[in-house]
Amino acid sequence: MSLRAAVVTFPGSNCDRDMAVALESVSGEQPIRVWHGDSALPDRLDFIALPGGFSYGDYLRSGAMAANSPIMREVAAAAQRGVPVLGVCNGFQVLTEAGLLPGALMRNASQHFICRTVDLTVENTDSLFTRGFEPGQRLRIPVAHHDGNYFADEEMLDRLEGEGRVAFRYVENCNGSRRDIAGILNETGTVLGMMPHPERAVDAAHGGTDGRLLFENAIKGLVHA
Numbered sequence: 001m002s003l004r005a006a007v008v009t010f011p012g013s014n015c016d017r018d019m020a021v022a023l024e025s026v027s028g029e030q031p032i033r034v035w036h037g038d039s040a041l042p043d044r045l046d047f048i049a050l051p052g053g054f055s056y057g058d059y060l061r062s063g064a065m066a067a068n069s070p071i072m073r074e075v076a077a078a079a080q081r082g083v084p085v086l087g088v089c090n091g092f093q094v095l096t097e098a099g100l101l102p103g104a105l106m107r108n109a110s111q112h113f114i115c116r117t118v119d120l121t122v123e124n125t126d127s128l129f130t131r132g133f134e135p136g137q138r139l140r141i142p143v144a145h146h147d148g149n150y151f152a153d154e155e156m157l158d159r160l161e162g163e164g165r166v167a168f169r170y171v172e173n174c175n176g177s178r179r180d181i182a183g184i185l186n187e188t189g190t191v192l193g194m195m196p197h198p199e200r201a202v203d204a205a206h207g208g209t210d211g212r213l214l215f216e217n218a219i220k221g222l223v224h225a
């Protein structure tokens with residue numbers, strides 16, 4: 001069984017190693033590390049991860065500059081072909097800025113950086129990433145961000161909910177996100193953006209392993225002989 005995964009690193013990413021370790025610990029395979037300036041992705045990829053951090057120092061807007069980096073053209077093309085993409089925290093910000101997911105991540109309503117473990121509910125149980133969960137299942141996963149306040153207009157929010165594309169909600173809204181949204185899917189359910197960090201909850205030593213479930217879900221459907 002093998003999984004060909006890539007972890008994209010931008011200048012200022014700081015969760016790329018954690019993401020690579022999480023993927024390796026669940027799949028048994030070391031992911032390929034890809035740099036923001038690369039103009040091609042490795043071939044035959046099964047999975048692409050955009051990690052958290054402060055790409056390009058969060059200048060302009062979080063994720064805005066990374067969204068225009070050479071590798072993101074390739075990530076967009078791969079997503080279009082159906083390659084699963086997971087964007088966590090800054091990765092979620094990059095996905096919205098790149099137009100691969102709708103809406104935007106604005107400054108937290110409190111204006112403060114938030115770093116703590118939060119409770120989530122699983123809202124979608126049909127996608128590659130979420131199909132192993134029970135509807136409404138509670139997960140405890142850390143957040144660490146200053147721009148996690150999910151915004152989309154009412155029409156888009158209704159559409160996301162109507163199409164079952166809200167993946168996770170906060171039990172207690174920690175950042176002002178519209179409709180308590182913590183993570184959303186694209187139309188085909190193959191691109192997931194989420195503010196909480198599942199890669200920080202894959203080992204009991206982290207204080208919990210709820211993040212591991214997400215990687216196990218996703219990877220179960222992707223490994224091949």
Ligand SMILES: NC(=O)CC[C@H](N)C(=O)O
Binds near residue numbers: 055
């Ligand atoms: N942990 C992260 O990915 C931080 C994301 C982003 N730079 C923010 O603070 O909002």
